[in-house]
Amino acid sequence: MTLIKQTREPAKEYNKMKNSYKIFYAFLFCLLGVHFAKAQKNVNPHFEAQRIDFRDIGYPAATMIPADDSPIASLLTHSNGKVYGATTGKQSYLFVFDYYTNKVYPLGKIPNSMGVHNALVEGKDGLIYIGTGMNELVEVPLSKEMPYGRRAIEEQMWVDIKTKYEGYEGGKIFVYDPDEGDKEVYLPEDMAKVKDLGVAVKGNSIYTMTINPEKNKLYGISYPEAQFFEYDIASKSFKNHGQWLTTMSHSGPERSWRSVPRSLVALSEGKIISSGDGGLIHYFDPADSKVKPMEIRIPGEYWITQKYEGYPVVEQLLIGRDSSTVYGSSSDGFIFKMDLHTNRLHSMGKPMVERRVRAMTMGKDEKLYMICGEKTNVCRMFTYDVSGKDEGFEDLGVLGVDRSPYYAKIGYQFDAMCTAADGTIFIGESDRRAKLFFYLPGGSVYPTILNPTNPK
Numbered sequence: 482m483t484l485i486k487q488t489r490e491p492a493k494e495y496n497k498m499k500n501s502y503k504i505f506y507a508f509l510f511c512l513l514g515v516h517f518a519k520a521q522k523n524v525n526p527h528f529e530a531q532r533i534d535f536r537d538i539g540y541p542a543a544t545m546i547p548a549d550d551s552p553i554a555s556l557l558t559h560s561n562g563k564v565y566g567a568t569t570g571k572q573s574y575l576f577v578f579d580y581y582t583n584k585v586y587p588l589g590k591i592p593n594s595m596g597v598h599n600a601l602v603e604g605k606d607g608l609i610y611i612g613t614g615m616n617e618l619v620e621v622p623l624s625k626e627m628p629y630g631r632r633a634i635e636e637q638m639w640v641d642i643k644t645k646y647e648g649y650e651g652g653k654i655f656v657y658d659p660d661e662g663d664k665e666v667y668l669p670e671d672m673a674k675v676k677d678l679g680v681a682v683k684g685n686s687i688y689t690m691t692i693n694p695e696k697n698k699l700y701g702i703s704y705p706e707a708q709f710f711e712y713d714i715a716s717k718s719f720k721n722h723g724q725w726l727t728t729m730s731h732s733g734p735e736r737s738w739r740s741v742p743r744s745l746v747a748l749s750e751g752k753i754i755s756s757g758d759g760g761l762i763h764y765f766d767p768a769d770s771k772v773k774p775m776e777i778r779i780p781g782e783y784w785i786t787q788k789y790e791g792y793p794v795v796e797q798l799l800i801g802r803d804s805s806t807v808y809g810s811s812s813d814g815f816i817f818k819m820d821l822h823t824n825r826l827h828s829m830g831k832p833m834v835e836r837r838v839r840a841m842t843m844g845k846d847e848k849l850y851m852i853c854g855e856k857t858n859v860c861r862m863f864t865y866d867v868s869g870k871d872e873g874f875e876d877l878g879v880l881g882v883d884r885s886p887y888y889a890k891i892g893y894q895f896d897a898m899c900t901a902a903d904g905t906i907f908i909g910e911s912d913r914r915a916k917l918f919f920y921l922p923g924g925s926v927y928p929t930i931l932n933p934t935n936p937k
Contacts, residue, residue: 523889525932526862527878529924535882535890535916538568538576539587544668546574546587552618553909553917556899557601557609561659564899564907565609566917567597569616575673577663578907578917585917588662589673591655599743599897600690600701604714607659611675612701614652614686618896618911620856621645621737638731642705642739651680652687654699654712681719682708689755693747693767700745700753700765707741709765709772722765725772726757732784732791733812734837735856740812742795748821749804756811760792762819762826780828781813797841799849801867808849808867810838816849816865832863832874839911840897843867845904846922852895852908860895862908862920875926880908880918892918 526533538553539545550570557565564578565588573596575588591597591613600612623641627634655675662674681687685703692699699712702725709725712718730740745755748764757763762777781793793811801808807819814831816838833853839860841851847868854860859879866872880892895918897909908918927933 523883523885524879524881524891524935525883526881527876527926527930527932530881530883532921532924533880533882533918534884535892535910535918536578536583536585538574538585538915538917539669544587544666546576547572547669548914550574551913551915552894552896552911553915554618554896554911555597555599555601556897556907556909557603558899558901558907559603559609559659560607562902563659563663564901564917565601565659566897566909567591567601567611568915569596569598569618569911571595571616573597573613575611575657575675576917577659579663580901580903586663587667587669588657588665589667589671591673591675592677593650593653594655596686598686598688600687602690602692602699604656604692604699605696609657609659610678610690610692610699611655611657612652612681612687612690612699613655614688614704615645615649617686617688617704620735623737635729635731638737639705639729639739642737646684646686646705649684651683651685652703653680654678654687654690678712678717679719681710681712682706682721688741689744691745691747691753693751693753694749695751700747702742702745702755704741705739707739722770722772725755725763728758728790728792730791732782733793734796740792740794743812744795744798744809746798746800746807748800754807755798756793756795758792760794760811775824777819777824777826779809779811779826780815780817781811796838797851799841799843801843802847808841808843810841810851812837814838814853816841816851818867829865830874832865832876833861839895840908842898842900842906844900844906844922848922850898850900850906850920850922852898856894859891859893876930877920877926878932880920882918890916892916 550572554569555567568574573591573594594613596616598617657675682703688704690701707725709722711720742755753765760778762775784791793813796810798809805821814836816829818827835855839852849865862877864875883889894911896911906920
């Protein structure tokens with residue numbers, strides 16, 4: 482008995498000392514945490530910070546879309562007042578922001594899809610058409626050894642780009658009925674309640690998609706081959722009209738991507754417009770099913786003194802209040818306005834020295850809202866007044882949300898925007914662990930523009 486007592490006493494003392502160290506280090510870490518919390522400063526936007534916030538894409542540890550599959554590359558304002566979106570990653574998910582509850586709800590996995598890029602449209606009876614494809618947000622791995630010779634680098638880049646799509650079936654169009662699908666609760670492993678309408682272009686992603694005014698035909702451009710396709714909703718049939726553009730250029734949006742327009746719009750008379758070869762605006766005329774160039778060239782860099790055929794492409798196109806007015810942005814970061822009555826284009830300039838306008842939407846306040854910046858830097862939000870007040874660009878700064886001690890985040894990358902029925906601007910983050918940001922217009926930028934609380 483004595484022996485047992487002697488062996489247990491040191492163990493008891495050791496455990497007591499061990500617990501004391503635990504308490505001491507826990508206290509020390511708390512002090513350090515407070516110190517670093519005071520030392521760290523969140524970067525706030527250049528407007529009243531209460532006007533911006535974000536929502537998780539689902540409930541943490543329950544329904545939230547997985548981090549690697551959460552980047553948002555497509556948003557849609559629906560006639561039911563909700564905002565729908567789709568993600569891009571290893572697996573694409575559908576989701577909805579419900580204004581009744583102020584929450585985002587996942588709507589399940591989109592079958593056999595890694596991405597949805599600028600390809601959500603609303604059809605008749607509120608049905609949502611989803612154009613899918615591969616993950617088109619990532620940079621393409623290029624060959625380390627590039628060949629020599631005229632246009633040899635461009636040809637090798639095309640080989641590298643095409644490698645990604647070897648054996649790929651092709652992006653499909655799915656249709657989703659919100660009246661049915663929104664009623665369900667979806668866990669991360671659940672599939673979305675969508676109907677498969679078939680492959681648009683074999684071996685290609687759907688890069689952008691729109692619907693005609695009668696809402697009976699879908700039109701889209703594929704990537705990487707830039708095939709222009711049509712889907713007849715009534716007859717459930719696809720038609721390929723050939724290449725929208727034929728020149729092989731790699732001047733943007735990102736230098737390792739083929740230059741293919743990332744947006745197209747349907748005009749009131751049924752014509753479909755976007756940019757094409759040489760940076761000229763092209764249109765598809767349903768009357769003769771041909772793609773034709775116009776004498777309108779979008780602003781940007783054209784490399785006219787070099788042995789290189791480079792030109793910008795459209796990143797966004799938006800119909801103005803007047804159906805003959807179209808606003809757009811180019812991959813070189815310029816904003817422009819087209820008057821289709823006079824066939825004239827007016828360049829409105831560019832808000833940043835950097836290239837690219839990543840996303841753009843028209844606000845209810847007659848301002849263009851845009852996310853600008855390249856993938857190597859932090860995106861910033863700008864506005865441009867189109868009401869006639871001649872206010873030009875306004876710098877709203879980075880999208881930083883600070884609700885500490887509860888939550889805080891600075892958004893770095895964004896690739897989708899839309900304007901809700903009440904005028905709220907929704908912005909889709911395209912980073913890992915992405916959030917759905919939103920901005921409430923109506924405030925004002927600080928008198929000296931820069932937020933005085935931001936780190937110097």
